[in-house]
Each structure stands twice: as C-alpha cells, then as structure tokens.
Amino acid sequence: LIFAFWGAVYFFVERRKDEEKEKRLIEKILLSSRTPILVFDREKNIIYASKEIDNLLGYEDIKSKLIEDIYVKEEEGEEEEGVMISKKGERIPVRIKKSRIFDELKKEIVAVVWVIEDLRKTQRITFEKERFKTVLTQMGEGVIVFSKEEGIVFANEKAKEFFGIDDILGKNRYGLFGEKADKMIDFDEVYEREEVFSQIVEFNNRVFIVTFSPVDFGEGDYRMAVMRDVTEFFKMRKELEEKVEELKKQRGAILNLAEDLKEKNEELLRMQEILINQEKLASIGELAAGVAHELNNPLTTILTMIDLLLLEENFTEEEKNSLKSIKDEALRMRGIIQDLLTFARKKGESKHDVKLNEIINKAEILLKTRLKHEGVDVIKDLSDIPVIIGNSDRLIQVFINLFNNSIDAMDKMEKRIFIKTEFDKEKRKVRVIFEDNGCGMDDETRKRIFDPFFTTKKSGTGLGLSIVYGIIKDHSGNIFVESKIGGGTRFKIEFPVRGEK
Ligand SMILES: Nc1ncnc2c1ncn2[C@@H]1O[C@H](COP(=O)(O)OP(=O)(O)OP(=O)(O)O)[C@@H](O)[C@H]1O
Ligand SMILES: [Mg+2]
Numbered sequence: 001l002i003f004a005f006w007g008a009v010y011f012f013v014e015r016r017k018d019e020e021k022e023k024r025l026i027e028k029i030l031l032s033s034r035t036p037i038l039v040f041d042r043e044k045n046i047i048y049a050s051k052e053i054d055n056l057l058g059y060e061d062i063k064s065k066l067i068e069d070i071y072v073k074e075e076e077g078e079e080e081e082g083v084m085i086s087k088k089g090e091r092i093p094v095r096i097k098k099s100r101i102f103d104e105l106k107k108e109i110v111a112v113v114w115v116i117e118d119l120r121k122t123q124r125i126t127f128e129k130e131r132f133k134t135v136l137t138q139m140g141e142g143v144i145v146f147s148k149e150e151g152i153v154f155a156n157e158k159a160k161e162f163f164g165i166d167d168i169l170g171k172n173r174y175g176l177f178g179e180k181a182d183k184m185i186d187f188d189e190v191y192e193r194e195e196v197f198s199q200i201v202e203f204n205n206r207v208f209i210v211t212f213s214p215v216d217f218g219e220g221d222y223r224m225a226v227m228r229d230v231t232e233f234f235k236m237r238k239e240l241e242e243k244v245e246e247l248k249k250q251r252g253a254i255l256n257l258a259e260d261l262k263e264k265n266e267e268l269l270r271m272q273e274i275l276i277n278q279e280k281l282a283s284i285g286e287l288a289a290g291v292a293h294e295l296n297n298p299l300t301t302i303l304t305m306i307d308l309l310l311l312e313e314n315f316t317e318e319e320k321n322s323l324k325s326i327k328d329e330a331l332r333m334r335g336i337i338q339d340l341l342t343f344a345r346k347k348g349e350s351k352h353d354v355k356l357n358e359i360i361n362k363a364e365i366l367l368k369t370r371l372k373h374e375g376v377d378v379i380k381d382l383s384d385i386p387v388i389i390g391n392s393d394r395l396i397q398v399f400i401n402l403f404n405n406s407i408d409a410m411d412k413m414e415k416r417i418f419i420k421t422e423f424d425k426e427k428r429k430v431r432v433i434f435e436d437n438g439c440g441m442d443d444e445t446r447k448r449i450f451d452p453f454f455t456t457k458k459s460g461t462g463l464g465l466s467i468v469y470g471i472i473k474d475h476s477g478n479i480f481v482e483s484k485i486g487g488g489t490r491f492k493i494e495f496p497v498r499g500e501k
Contacts, residue, residue, distance in 0.1 A: 036116040040067065042109065056118060058087035084116070093119040142208075142227035144168075147220050148191060152176075162227055164204060185210070190223055206231040270480070292340040299337065302330050339463045353498060354390040356430060357382040357421055362392075363399035367407075374407050376415040385423045385430045386497040394471045401464040402434050402491060408457065409438030409489065428497055435490040440483045449481065 036056050039048035049062045059065060073082040084092045094116050101111040142159035146152045151172040160168050163176055173187050185201060196213040208227045215222040306327045310320065364371070364378055371378060406417050420433040441449070441456075448454045450469045455462030472479050476496055483489040 036118065038114040038116065040112045040114070042111075044112075047111065053116070056086070056092065056116070057084060081119070093123065095119055139226075142229075143224065144227075145215055145222055145224050146172075147222045150220075153222070159227060162204070162206070162208070162229065190225075191221065200230075201227075207234045270478075292337045295333070295337050296341075299330060299334055303327065303334070306330065336461055336463070339461065339467060351389050351391050353387045354392055354395060355387055356385060356395070356432060356495070359392060359395045360399055360419055360421070360432070363396050363403060366396070366400060367403045370407060371403070374410060374415065376407055376410060376417055379416060379418045381418075381420040383420075383422055385421050388430055388475070388495040389498050390475045390495070395475070398468045398471050398493075399434070401468045405464060406434075406436035406438055406489070409436060409440070411439045412437060423497070424494075427494075429494045430497055432493045433490060434493065435488060437488040440485045440487045440489055442485050446481060446483050450479075 034052060035050060036052040037048070037050040038046055038053060041047050044067050046063050046065060046067070053062060054060075057070065059070070062070075070085050071082055072085070073080055075081055079095065079097050081093070081095050084094050086092060097115045097117075099113045099115075100109045101113065102108070103110045137156045139156060140158065142162040143154070143156045144152050144159045145154040151170045152168055153170075155163075155168045160166055165171065165176070168176075173185070185199065190212050193212070194214055196211060198209055198211040201208050201210050207230050209230050211226045211228075213224050213226075215224045306323055309315070310323055310327070315323070360380070360382065364380075403417070407415075414437070416437045418433070418435040420435075422431050422433075423429075424431055445456060449465045451462070452466040453462040469479060472493060472495075478494045480492040481489065482492075
C-alpha cells in the first residue's frame with residue numbers, strides 16, 4: 001500500500017499536468033490510506049494528514065499544530081524513531097520513514113512525507129513473546145510453537161530433547177516426524193480447530209499427550225503444542241492392568257476353591273448325618289424286629305381272646321364297649337408292631353421297574369379321603385422321568401408317610417402340598433420334591449426327624465420318617481430336608497435311575 005501510494009504521489013507530482021486535480025487526488029489517497037501519513041511543506045507546516053493520524057493522535061485540528069508540539073525525535077535519519085504525543089498526552093513510540101518530494105522545475109524540495117509506524121503493537125508482541133519464552137523454557141513439558149508457513153518458530157529444551165533434534169527451528173511436520181507425520185497427527189485438524197484439544201502420540205519409543213492450542217501473537221496463524229511424556233505412566237498402567245488381570249484370575253481360582261470346599265464340606269456333613277442315621281437304624285432295627293416279634297404273638301392271643309369274649313351273651317352293653325376299646329387299642333398296637341416290622345425288614349424283597357410318578361399318584365389316591373377332609377390342595381408337576389428299580393409297595397409307604405406328616409403340619413387356612421419330579425441328567429438321578437406350606441420346624445427338630453421314636457405329636461410313634469429313611473436307603477437313594485418355622489417344609493428325595501448306582 002505504502003509503495004502504491006508513493007508511486008501515485010511521485011507520478012502526480014512529477015507530471016504536474018493538472019495541479020488542482022492532482023492535489024485533490026493525493027488528498028483523497030492520503031485521507032483513505034490505512035497508514036498514518038503526515039505531509040509537511042518547507043516551513044514544516046502540516047499540509048496533509050491521513051485519517052489514521054486522527055485515529056492515532058486524536059487531534060481535530062492537526063494542521064494548526066507545529067511538528068515540535070506533537071513529535072519528539074530520538075534519532076535522526078531517513079528512518080528514525082521517536083515519540084508522538086497524542087491529544088490526551090499519551091506518548092506513542094513510532095518509527096518514521098521520511099521522503100522528500102523534489103520539484104524538478106523549481107529544483108527544490110517542495111514537501112516532506114512521513115509514513116508513521118505505531119511501535120506499540122510491535123513492542124507488545126515482542127514483550128509477550130519474550131515473556132512467553134521465559135515461561136515455556138522453564139516448563140517440564142515440551143513446548144513447540146509453529147505455523148504452516150514458518151514451521152517451528154519456538155521450541156523449549158524439553159521439546160528438543162523429546163524430538164532428539166537440537167537444530168529444530170524451521171522444521172515442519174515432515175522434518176520432525178517424517179512420512180509418518182500424517183498418521184500420527186492430523187495437522188489439518190490442528191490448523192482448523194480453534195479450541196484446545198489433546199491427542200496421544202507415540203514417537204521415538206515414547207508416549208506423549210500432546211495438547212494443541214492456537215496462540216495469538218496478534219499476527220500469523222501460530223499453534224502451540226504442549227507435549228507431556230506419559231510413557232512411564234502408560235507403562236505403569238499397563239503393568240497395573242496386568243496385575244489386576246492376574247489378581248482377578250487368582251481370585252477366581254480362590255473363589256472356585258472356596259466353592260469347592262463348601263460343597264465338599266456340605267457333602268461331608270450330609271454323609272455324617274446319613275452314617276449316624278444308618279447306624280441308629282441298624283441297631284434299632286434289630287431291636288425293633290426282636291421286640292415286634294416278641295409282642296406279636298401275645299398280641300394275637302389277646303385279640304383272639306377279645307373276639308371270643310365279645311361273642312359271650314353275659315356282658316352288659318357297658319362291659320361290651322370296654323371290650324371294644326380294648327380291642328381298638330390292641331389293633332393300634334398291632335399297627336405299630338407292623339410298622340416296626342416294616343422298618344426292620346431286611347433287604348432282599350423283590351424289586352422291579354418302578355415309575356415314581358405312578359407311585360406318587362397311588363399314594364395320593366390312598367390318602368384322598370384324608371386330604372379332602374382336611375381341605376388340602378395337592379399340586380403336582382410330574383415330568384417325564386426315567387424308571388428306577390424298586391419295590392412299589394414300600395415306595396408307596398414313603399409317600400404315605402410324607403403326606404400324613406404334611407397334613408398333620410397344616411396350620412393355615414390355605415393348605416397346600418406341592419410335588420415335583422425331575423430328572424437330573426448330569427447326576428443321572430431322579431428327584432422328587434415334596435413340599436408343604438405347613439408349620440415347618442426349628443433346627444433342633446429338623447435334626448432329629450429321622451430318629452426312630454422321635455415325635456412331637458401326642459399320639460405319634462415317631463417311626464414314620466425312620467421308615468421312610470430306611471426304605472429310601474434300601475433303594476440307594478437319599479433324602480434331604482429344608483424347613484423353617486412358619487415357612488413350610490421341603491423334602492428332596494433322589495434315586496439313581498435304573499442301571500446306575
Ligand atoms: N411335614 C412336616 N412338617 C413339620 N414337621 C414335620 C413334618 N414331617 C415330620 N415332622 C416332624 O418330625 C417328627 C417325626 O416325624 P415322624 O413321621 O417320624 O413321626 P410322627 O409323624 O411324629 O409320628 P407317626 O409318623 O408315627 O405319626 C414329627 O413329630 C414332626 O415334629
Ligand atoms: Mg409321621
């Protein structure tokens with residue numbers, strides 16, 4: 001612009017074709033110029049001032065001023081520096097480029113033109129740059145400032161260390177990263193984005209978090225990249241992740257082991273319980289068989305005698321009723337003896353293919369009257385299960401006892417027995433779940449229910465469940481019980497499927 005202006009001035013002054021027209025043109029150029037320009041005559045009177053002079057200094061009547069009023073020079077020359085004083089008294093550092101306009105005809109200088117440069121901006125930039133440099137040099141992070149055109153214009157020591165290049169200034173992305181540059185950093189994005197953003201970049205076998213941001217020096221499109229070396233951090237993180245993985249694995253193993261141990265322990269406890277019961281059963285079984293046998297003969301005699309007595313005519317009605325009660329009690333005794341004998345019966349009875357679902361249905365039919373009378377709902381979920389080997393009569397006995405106990409335990413308005421059969425393919429076992437919503441029992445009771453003669457009932461024998469237990473054992477099965485006071489009782493019975501133990 002300045003040179004264009006000079007060309008114009010020179011052209012018009014030299015030719016002097018139409019002086020007035022030229023004058024107006026020059027004035028126009030001066031007025032519209034974005035550069036502060038002053039033109040003096042030989043007496044140093046200001047004859048022209050560009051609009052920027054008004055903006056810079058703020059005088060409305062600059063033409064009435066003497067140059068001494070508004071300018072203090074610091075050094076003399078064609079290009080000199082000095083201070084301009086604005087209307088507000090502000091001292092503005094300036095650089096002045098002087099030119100003289102020479103009249104060829106008169107052979108004399110007719111005017112002097114000053115093109116003025118406001119140094120404040122430049123100084124500020126320089127100052128900012130310096131301050132910036134000091135801070136950046138001392139930073140622990142690597143810092144580079146760069147532009148598309150100039151490449152790197154600044155780099156602190158750390159940055160040079162990171163790149164491994166001392167002579168780094170002027171280097172562009174290819175100079176730094178080689179051909180890989182575009183793969184690592186999207187430089188177009190760096191120049192496009194006006195906000196701060198970070199990226200993880202790997203080079204020279206290290207990992208960096210690089211934060212890009214635009215830098216405003218008031219000129220040029222500079223970007224700054226702050227590089228933090230996070231190699232160690234990444235290494236630590238990786239190690240940590242590996243450790244965590246390993247720990248997880250170990251924990252998994254420990255948990256598995258714990259689970260295993262728990263299972264084994266439970267099994268041991270079950271085995272122990274089974275053994276204790278078996279032992280009890282064995283000894284009591286022998287005793288019971290003996291006693292039952294001993295009792296059975298006199299009892300048969302008693303019953304026969306009563307039947308004979310009942311045939312006598314001599315007794316009163318009252319006496320006959322007493323005799324009937326004696327007979328009832330004797331019959332009850334025979335029932336108990338029968339139970340004892342069932343309980344004590346040794347193995348070796350005939351066994352055949354048995355369908356457990358049918359056994360359950362038969363037991364239910366036998367108890368139909370009692371269930372109906374007590375208002376108990378039986379819900380069944382019998383699935384298609386393999387047959388087992390067993391003795392139906394004895395197995396029916398098992399479920400009759402379970403039904404009776406459950407009915408005895410009913411204490412709610414809604415009385416329910418739930419029976420489910422299923423096949424455990426993995427264990428190769430047939431399973432029956434027999435559950436009621438009755439009164440349930442406490443742990444003390446639960447532990448003793450399979451004991452012979454253990455009962456909590458007024459007229460119970462306590463033989464029911466020991467018989468159940470004996471029969472199930474005799475079928476190579478198992479019985480488990482879960483119960484909670486007020487929460488019902490659940491029996492789980494398992495038999496091996498035919499052909500498997
Ligand atoms: N389904 C059940 N709900 C609550 N308690 C039960 C249940 N089944 C058994 N019991 C408890 O176990 C005890 C022992 O039961 P078991 O069948 O061996 O004898 P019993 O029922 O008392 O006598 P019996 O069978 O000769 O009538 C019962 O007295 C009862 O306390
Ligand atoms: Mg019972």
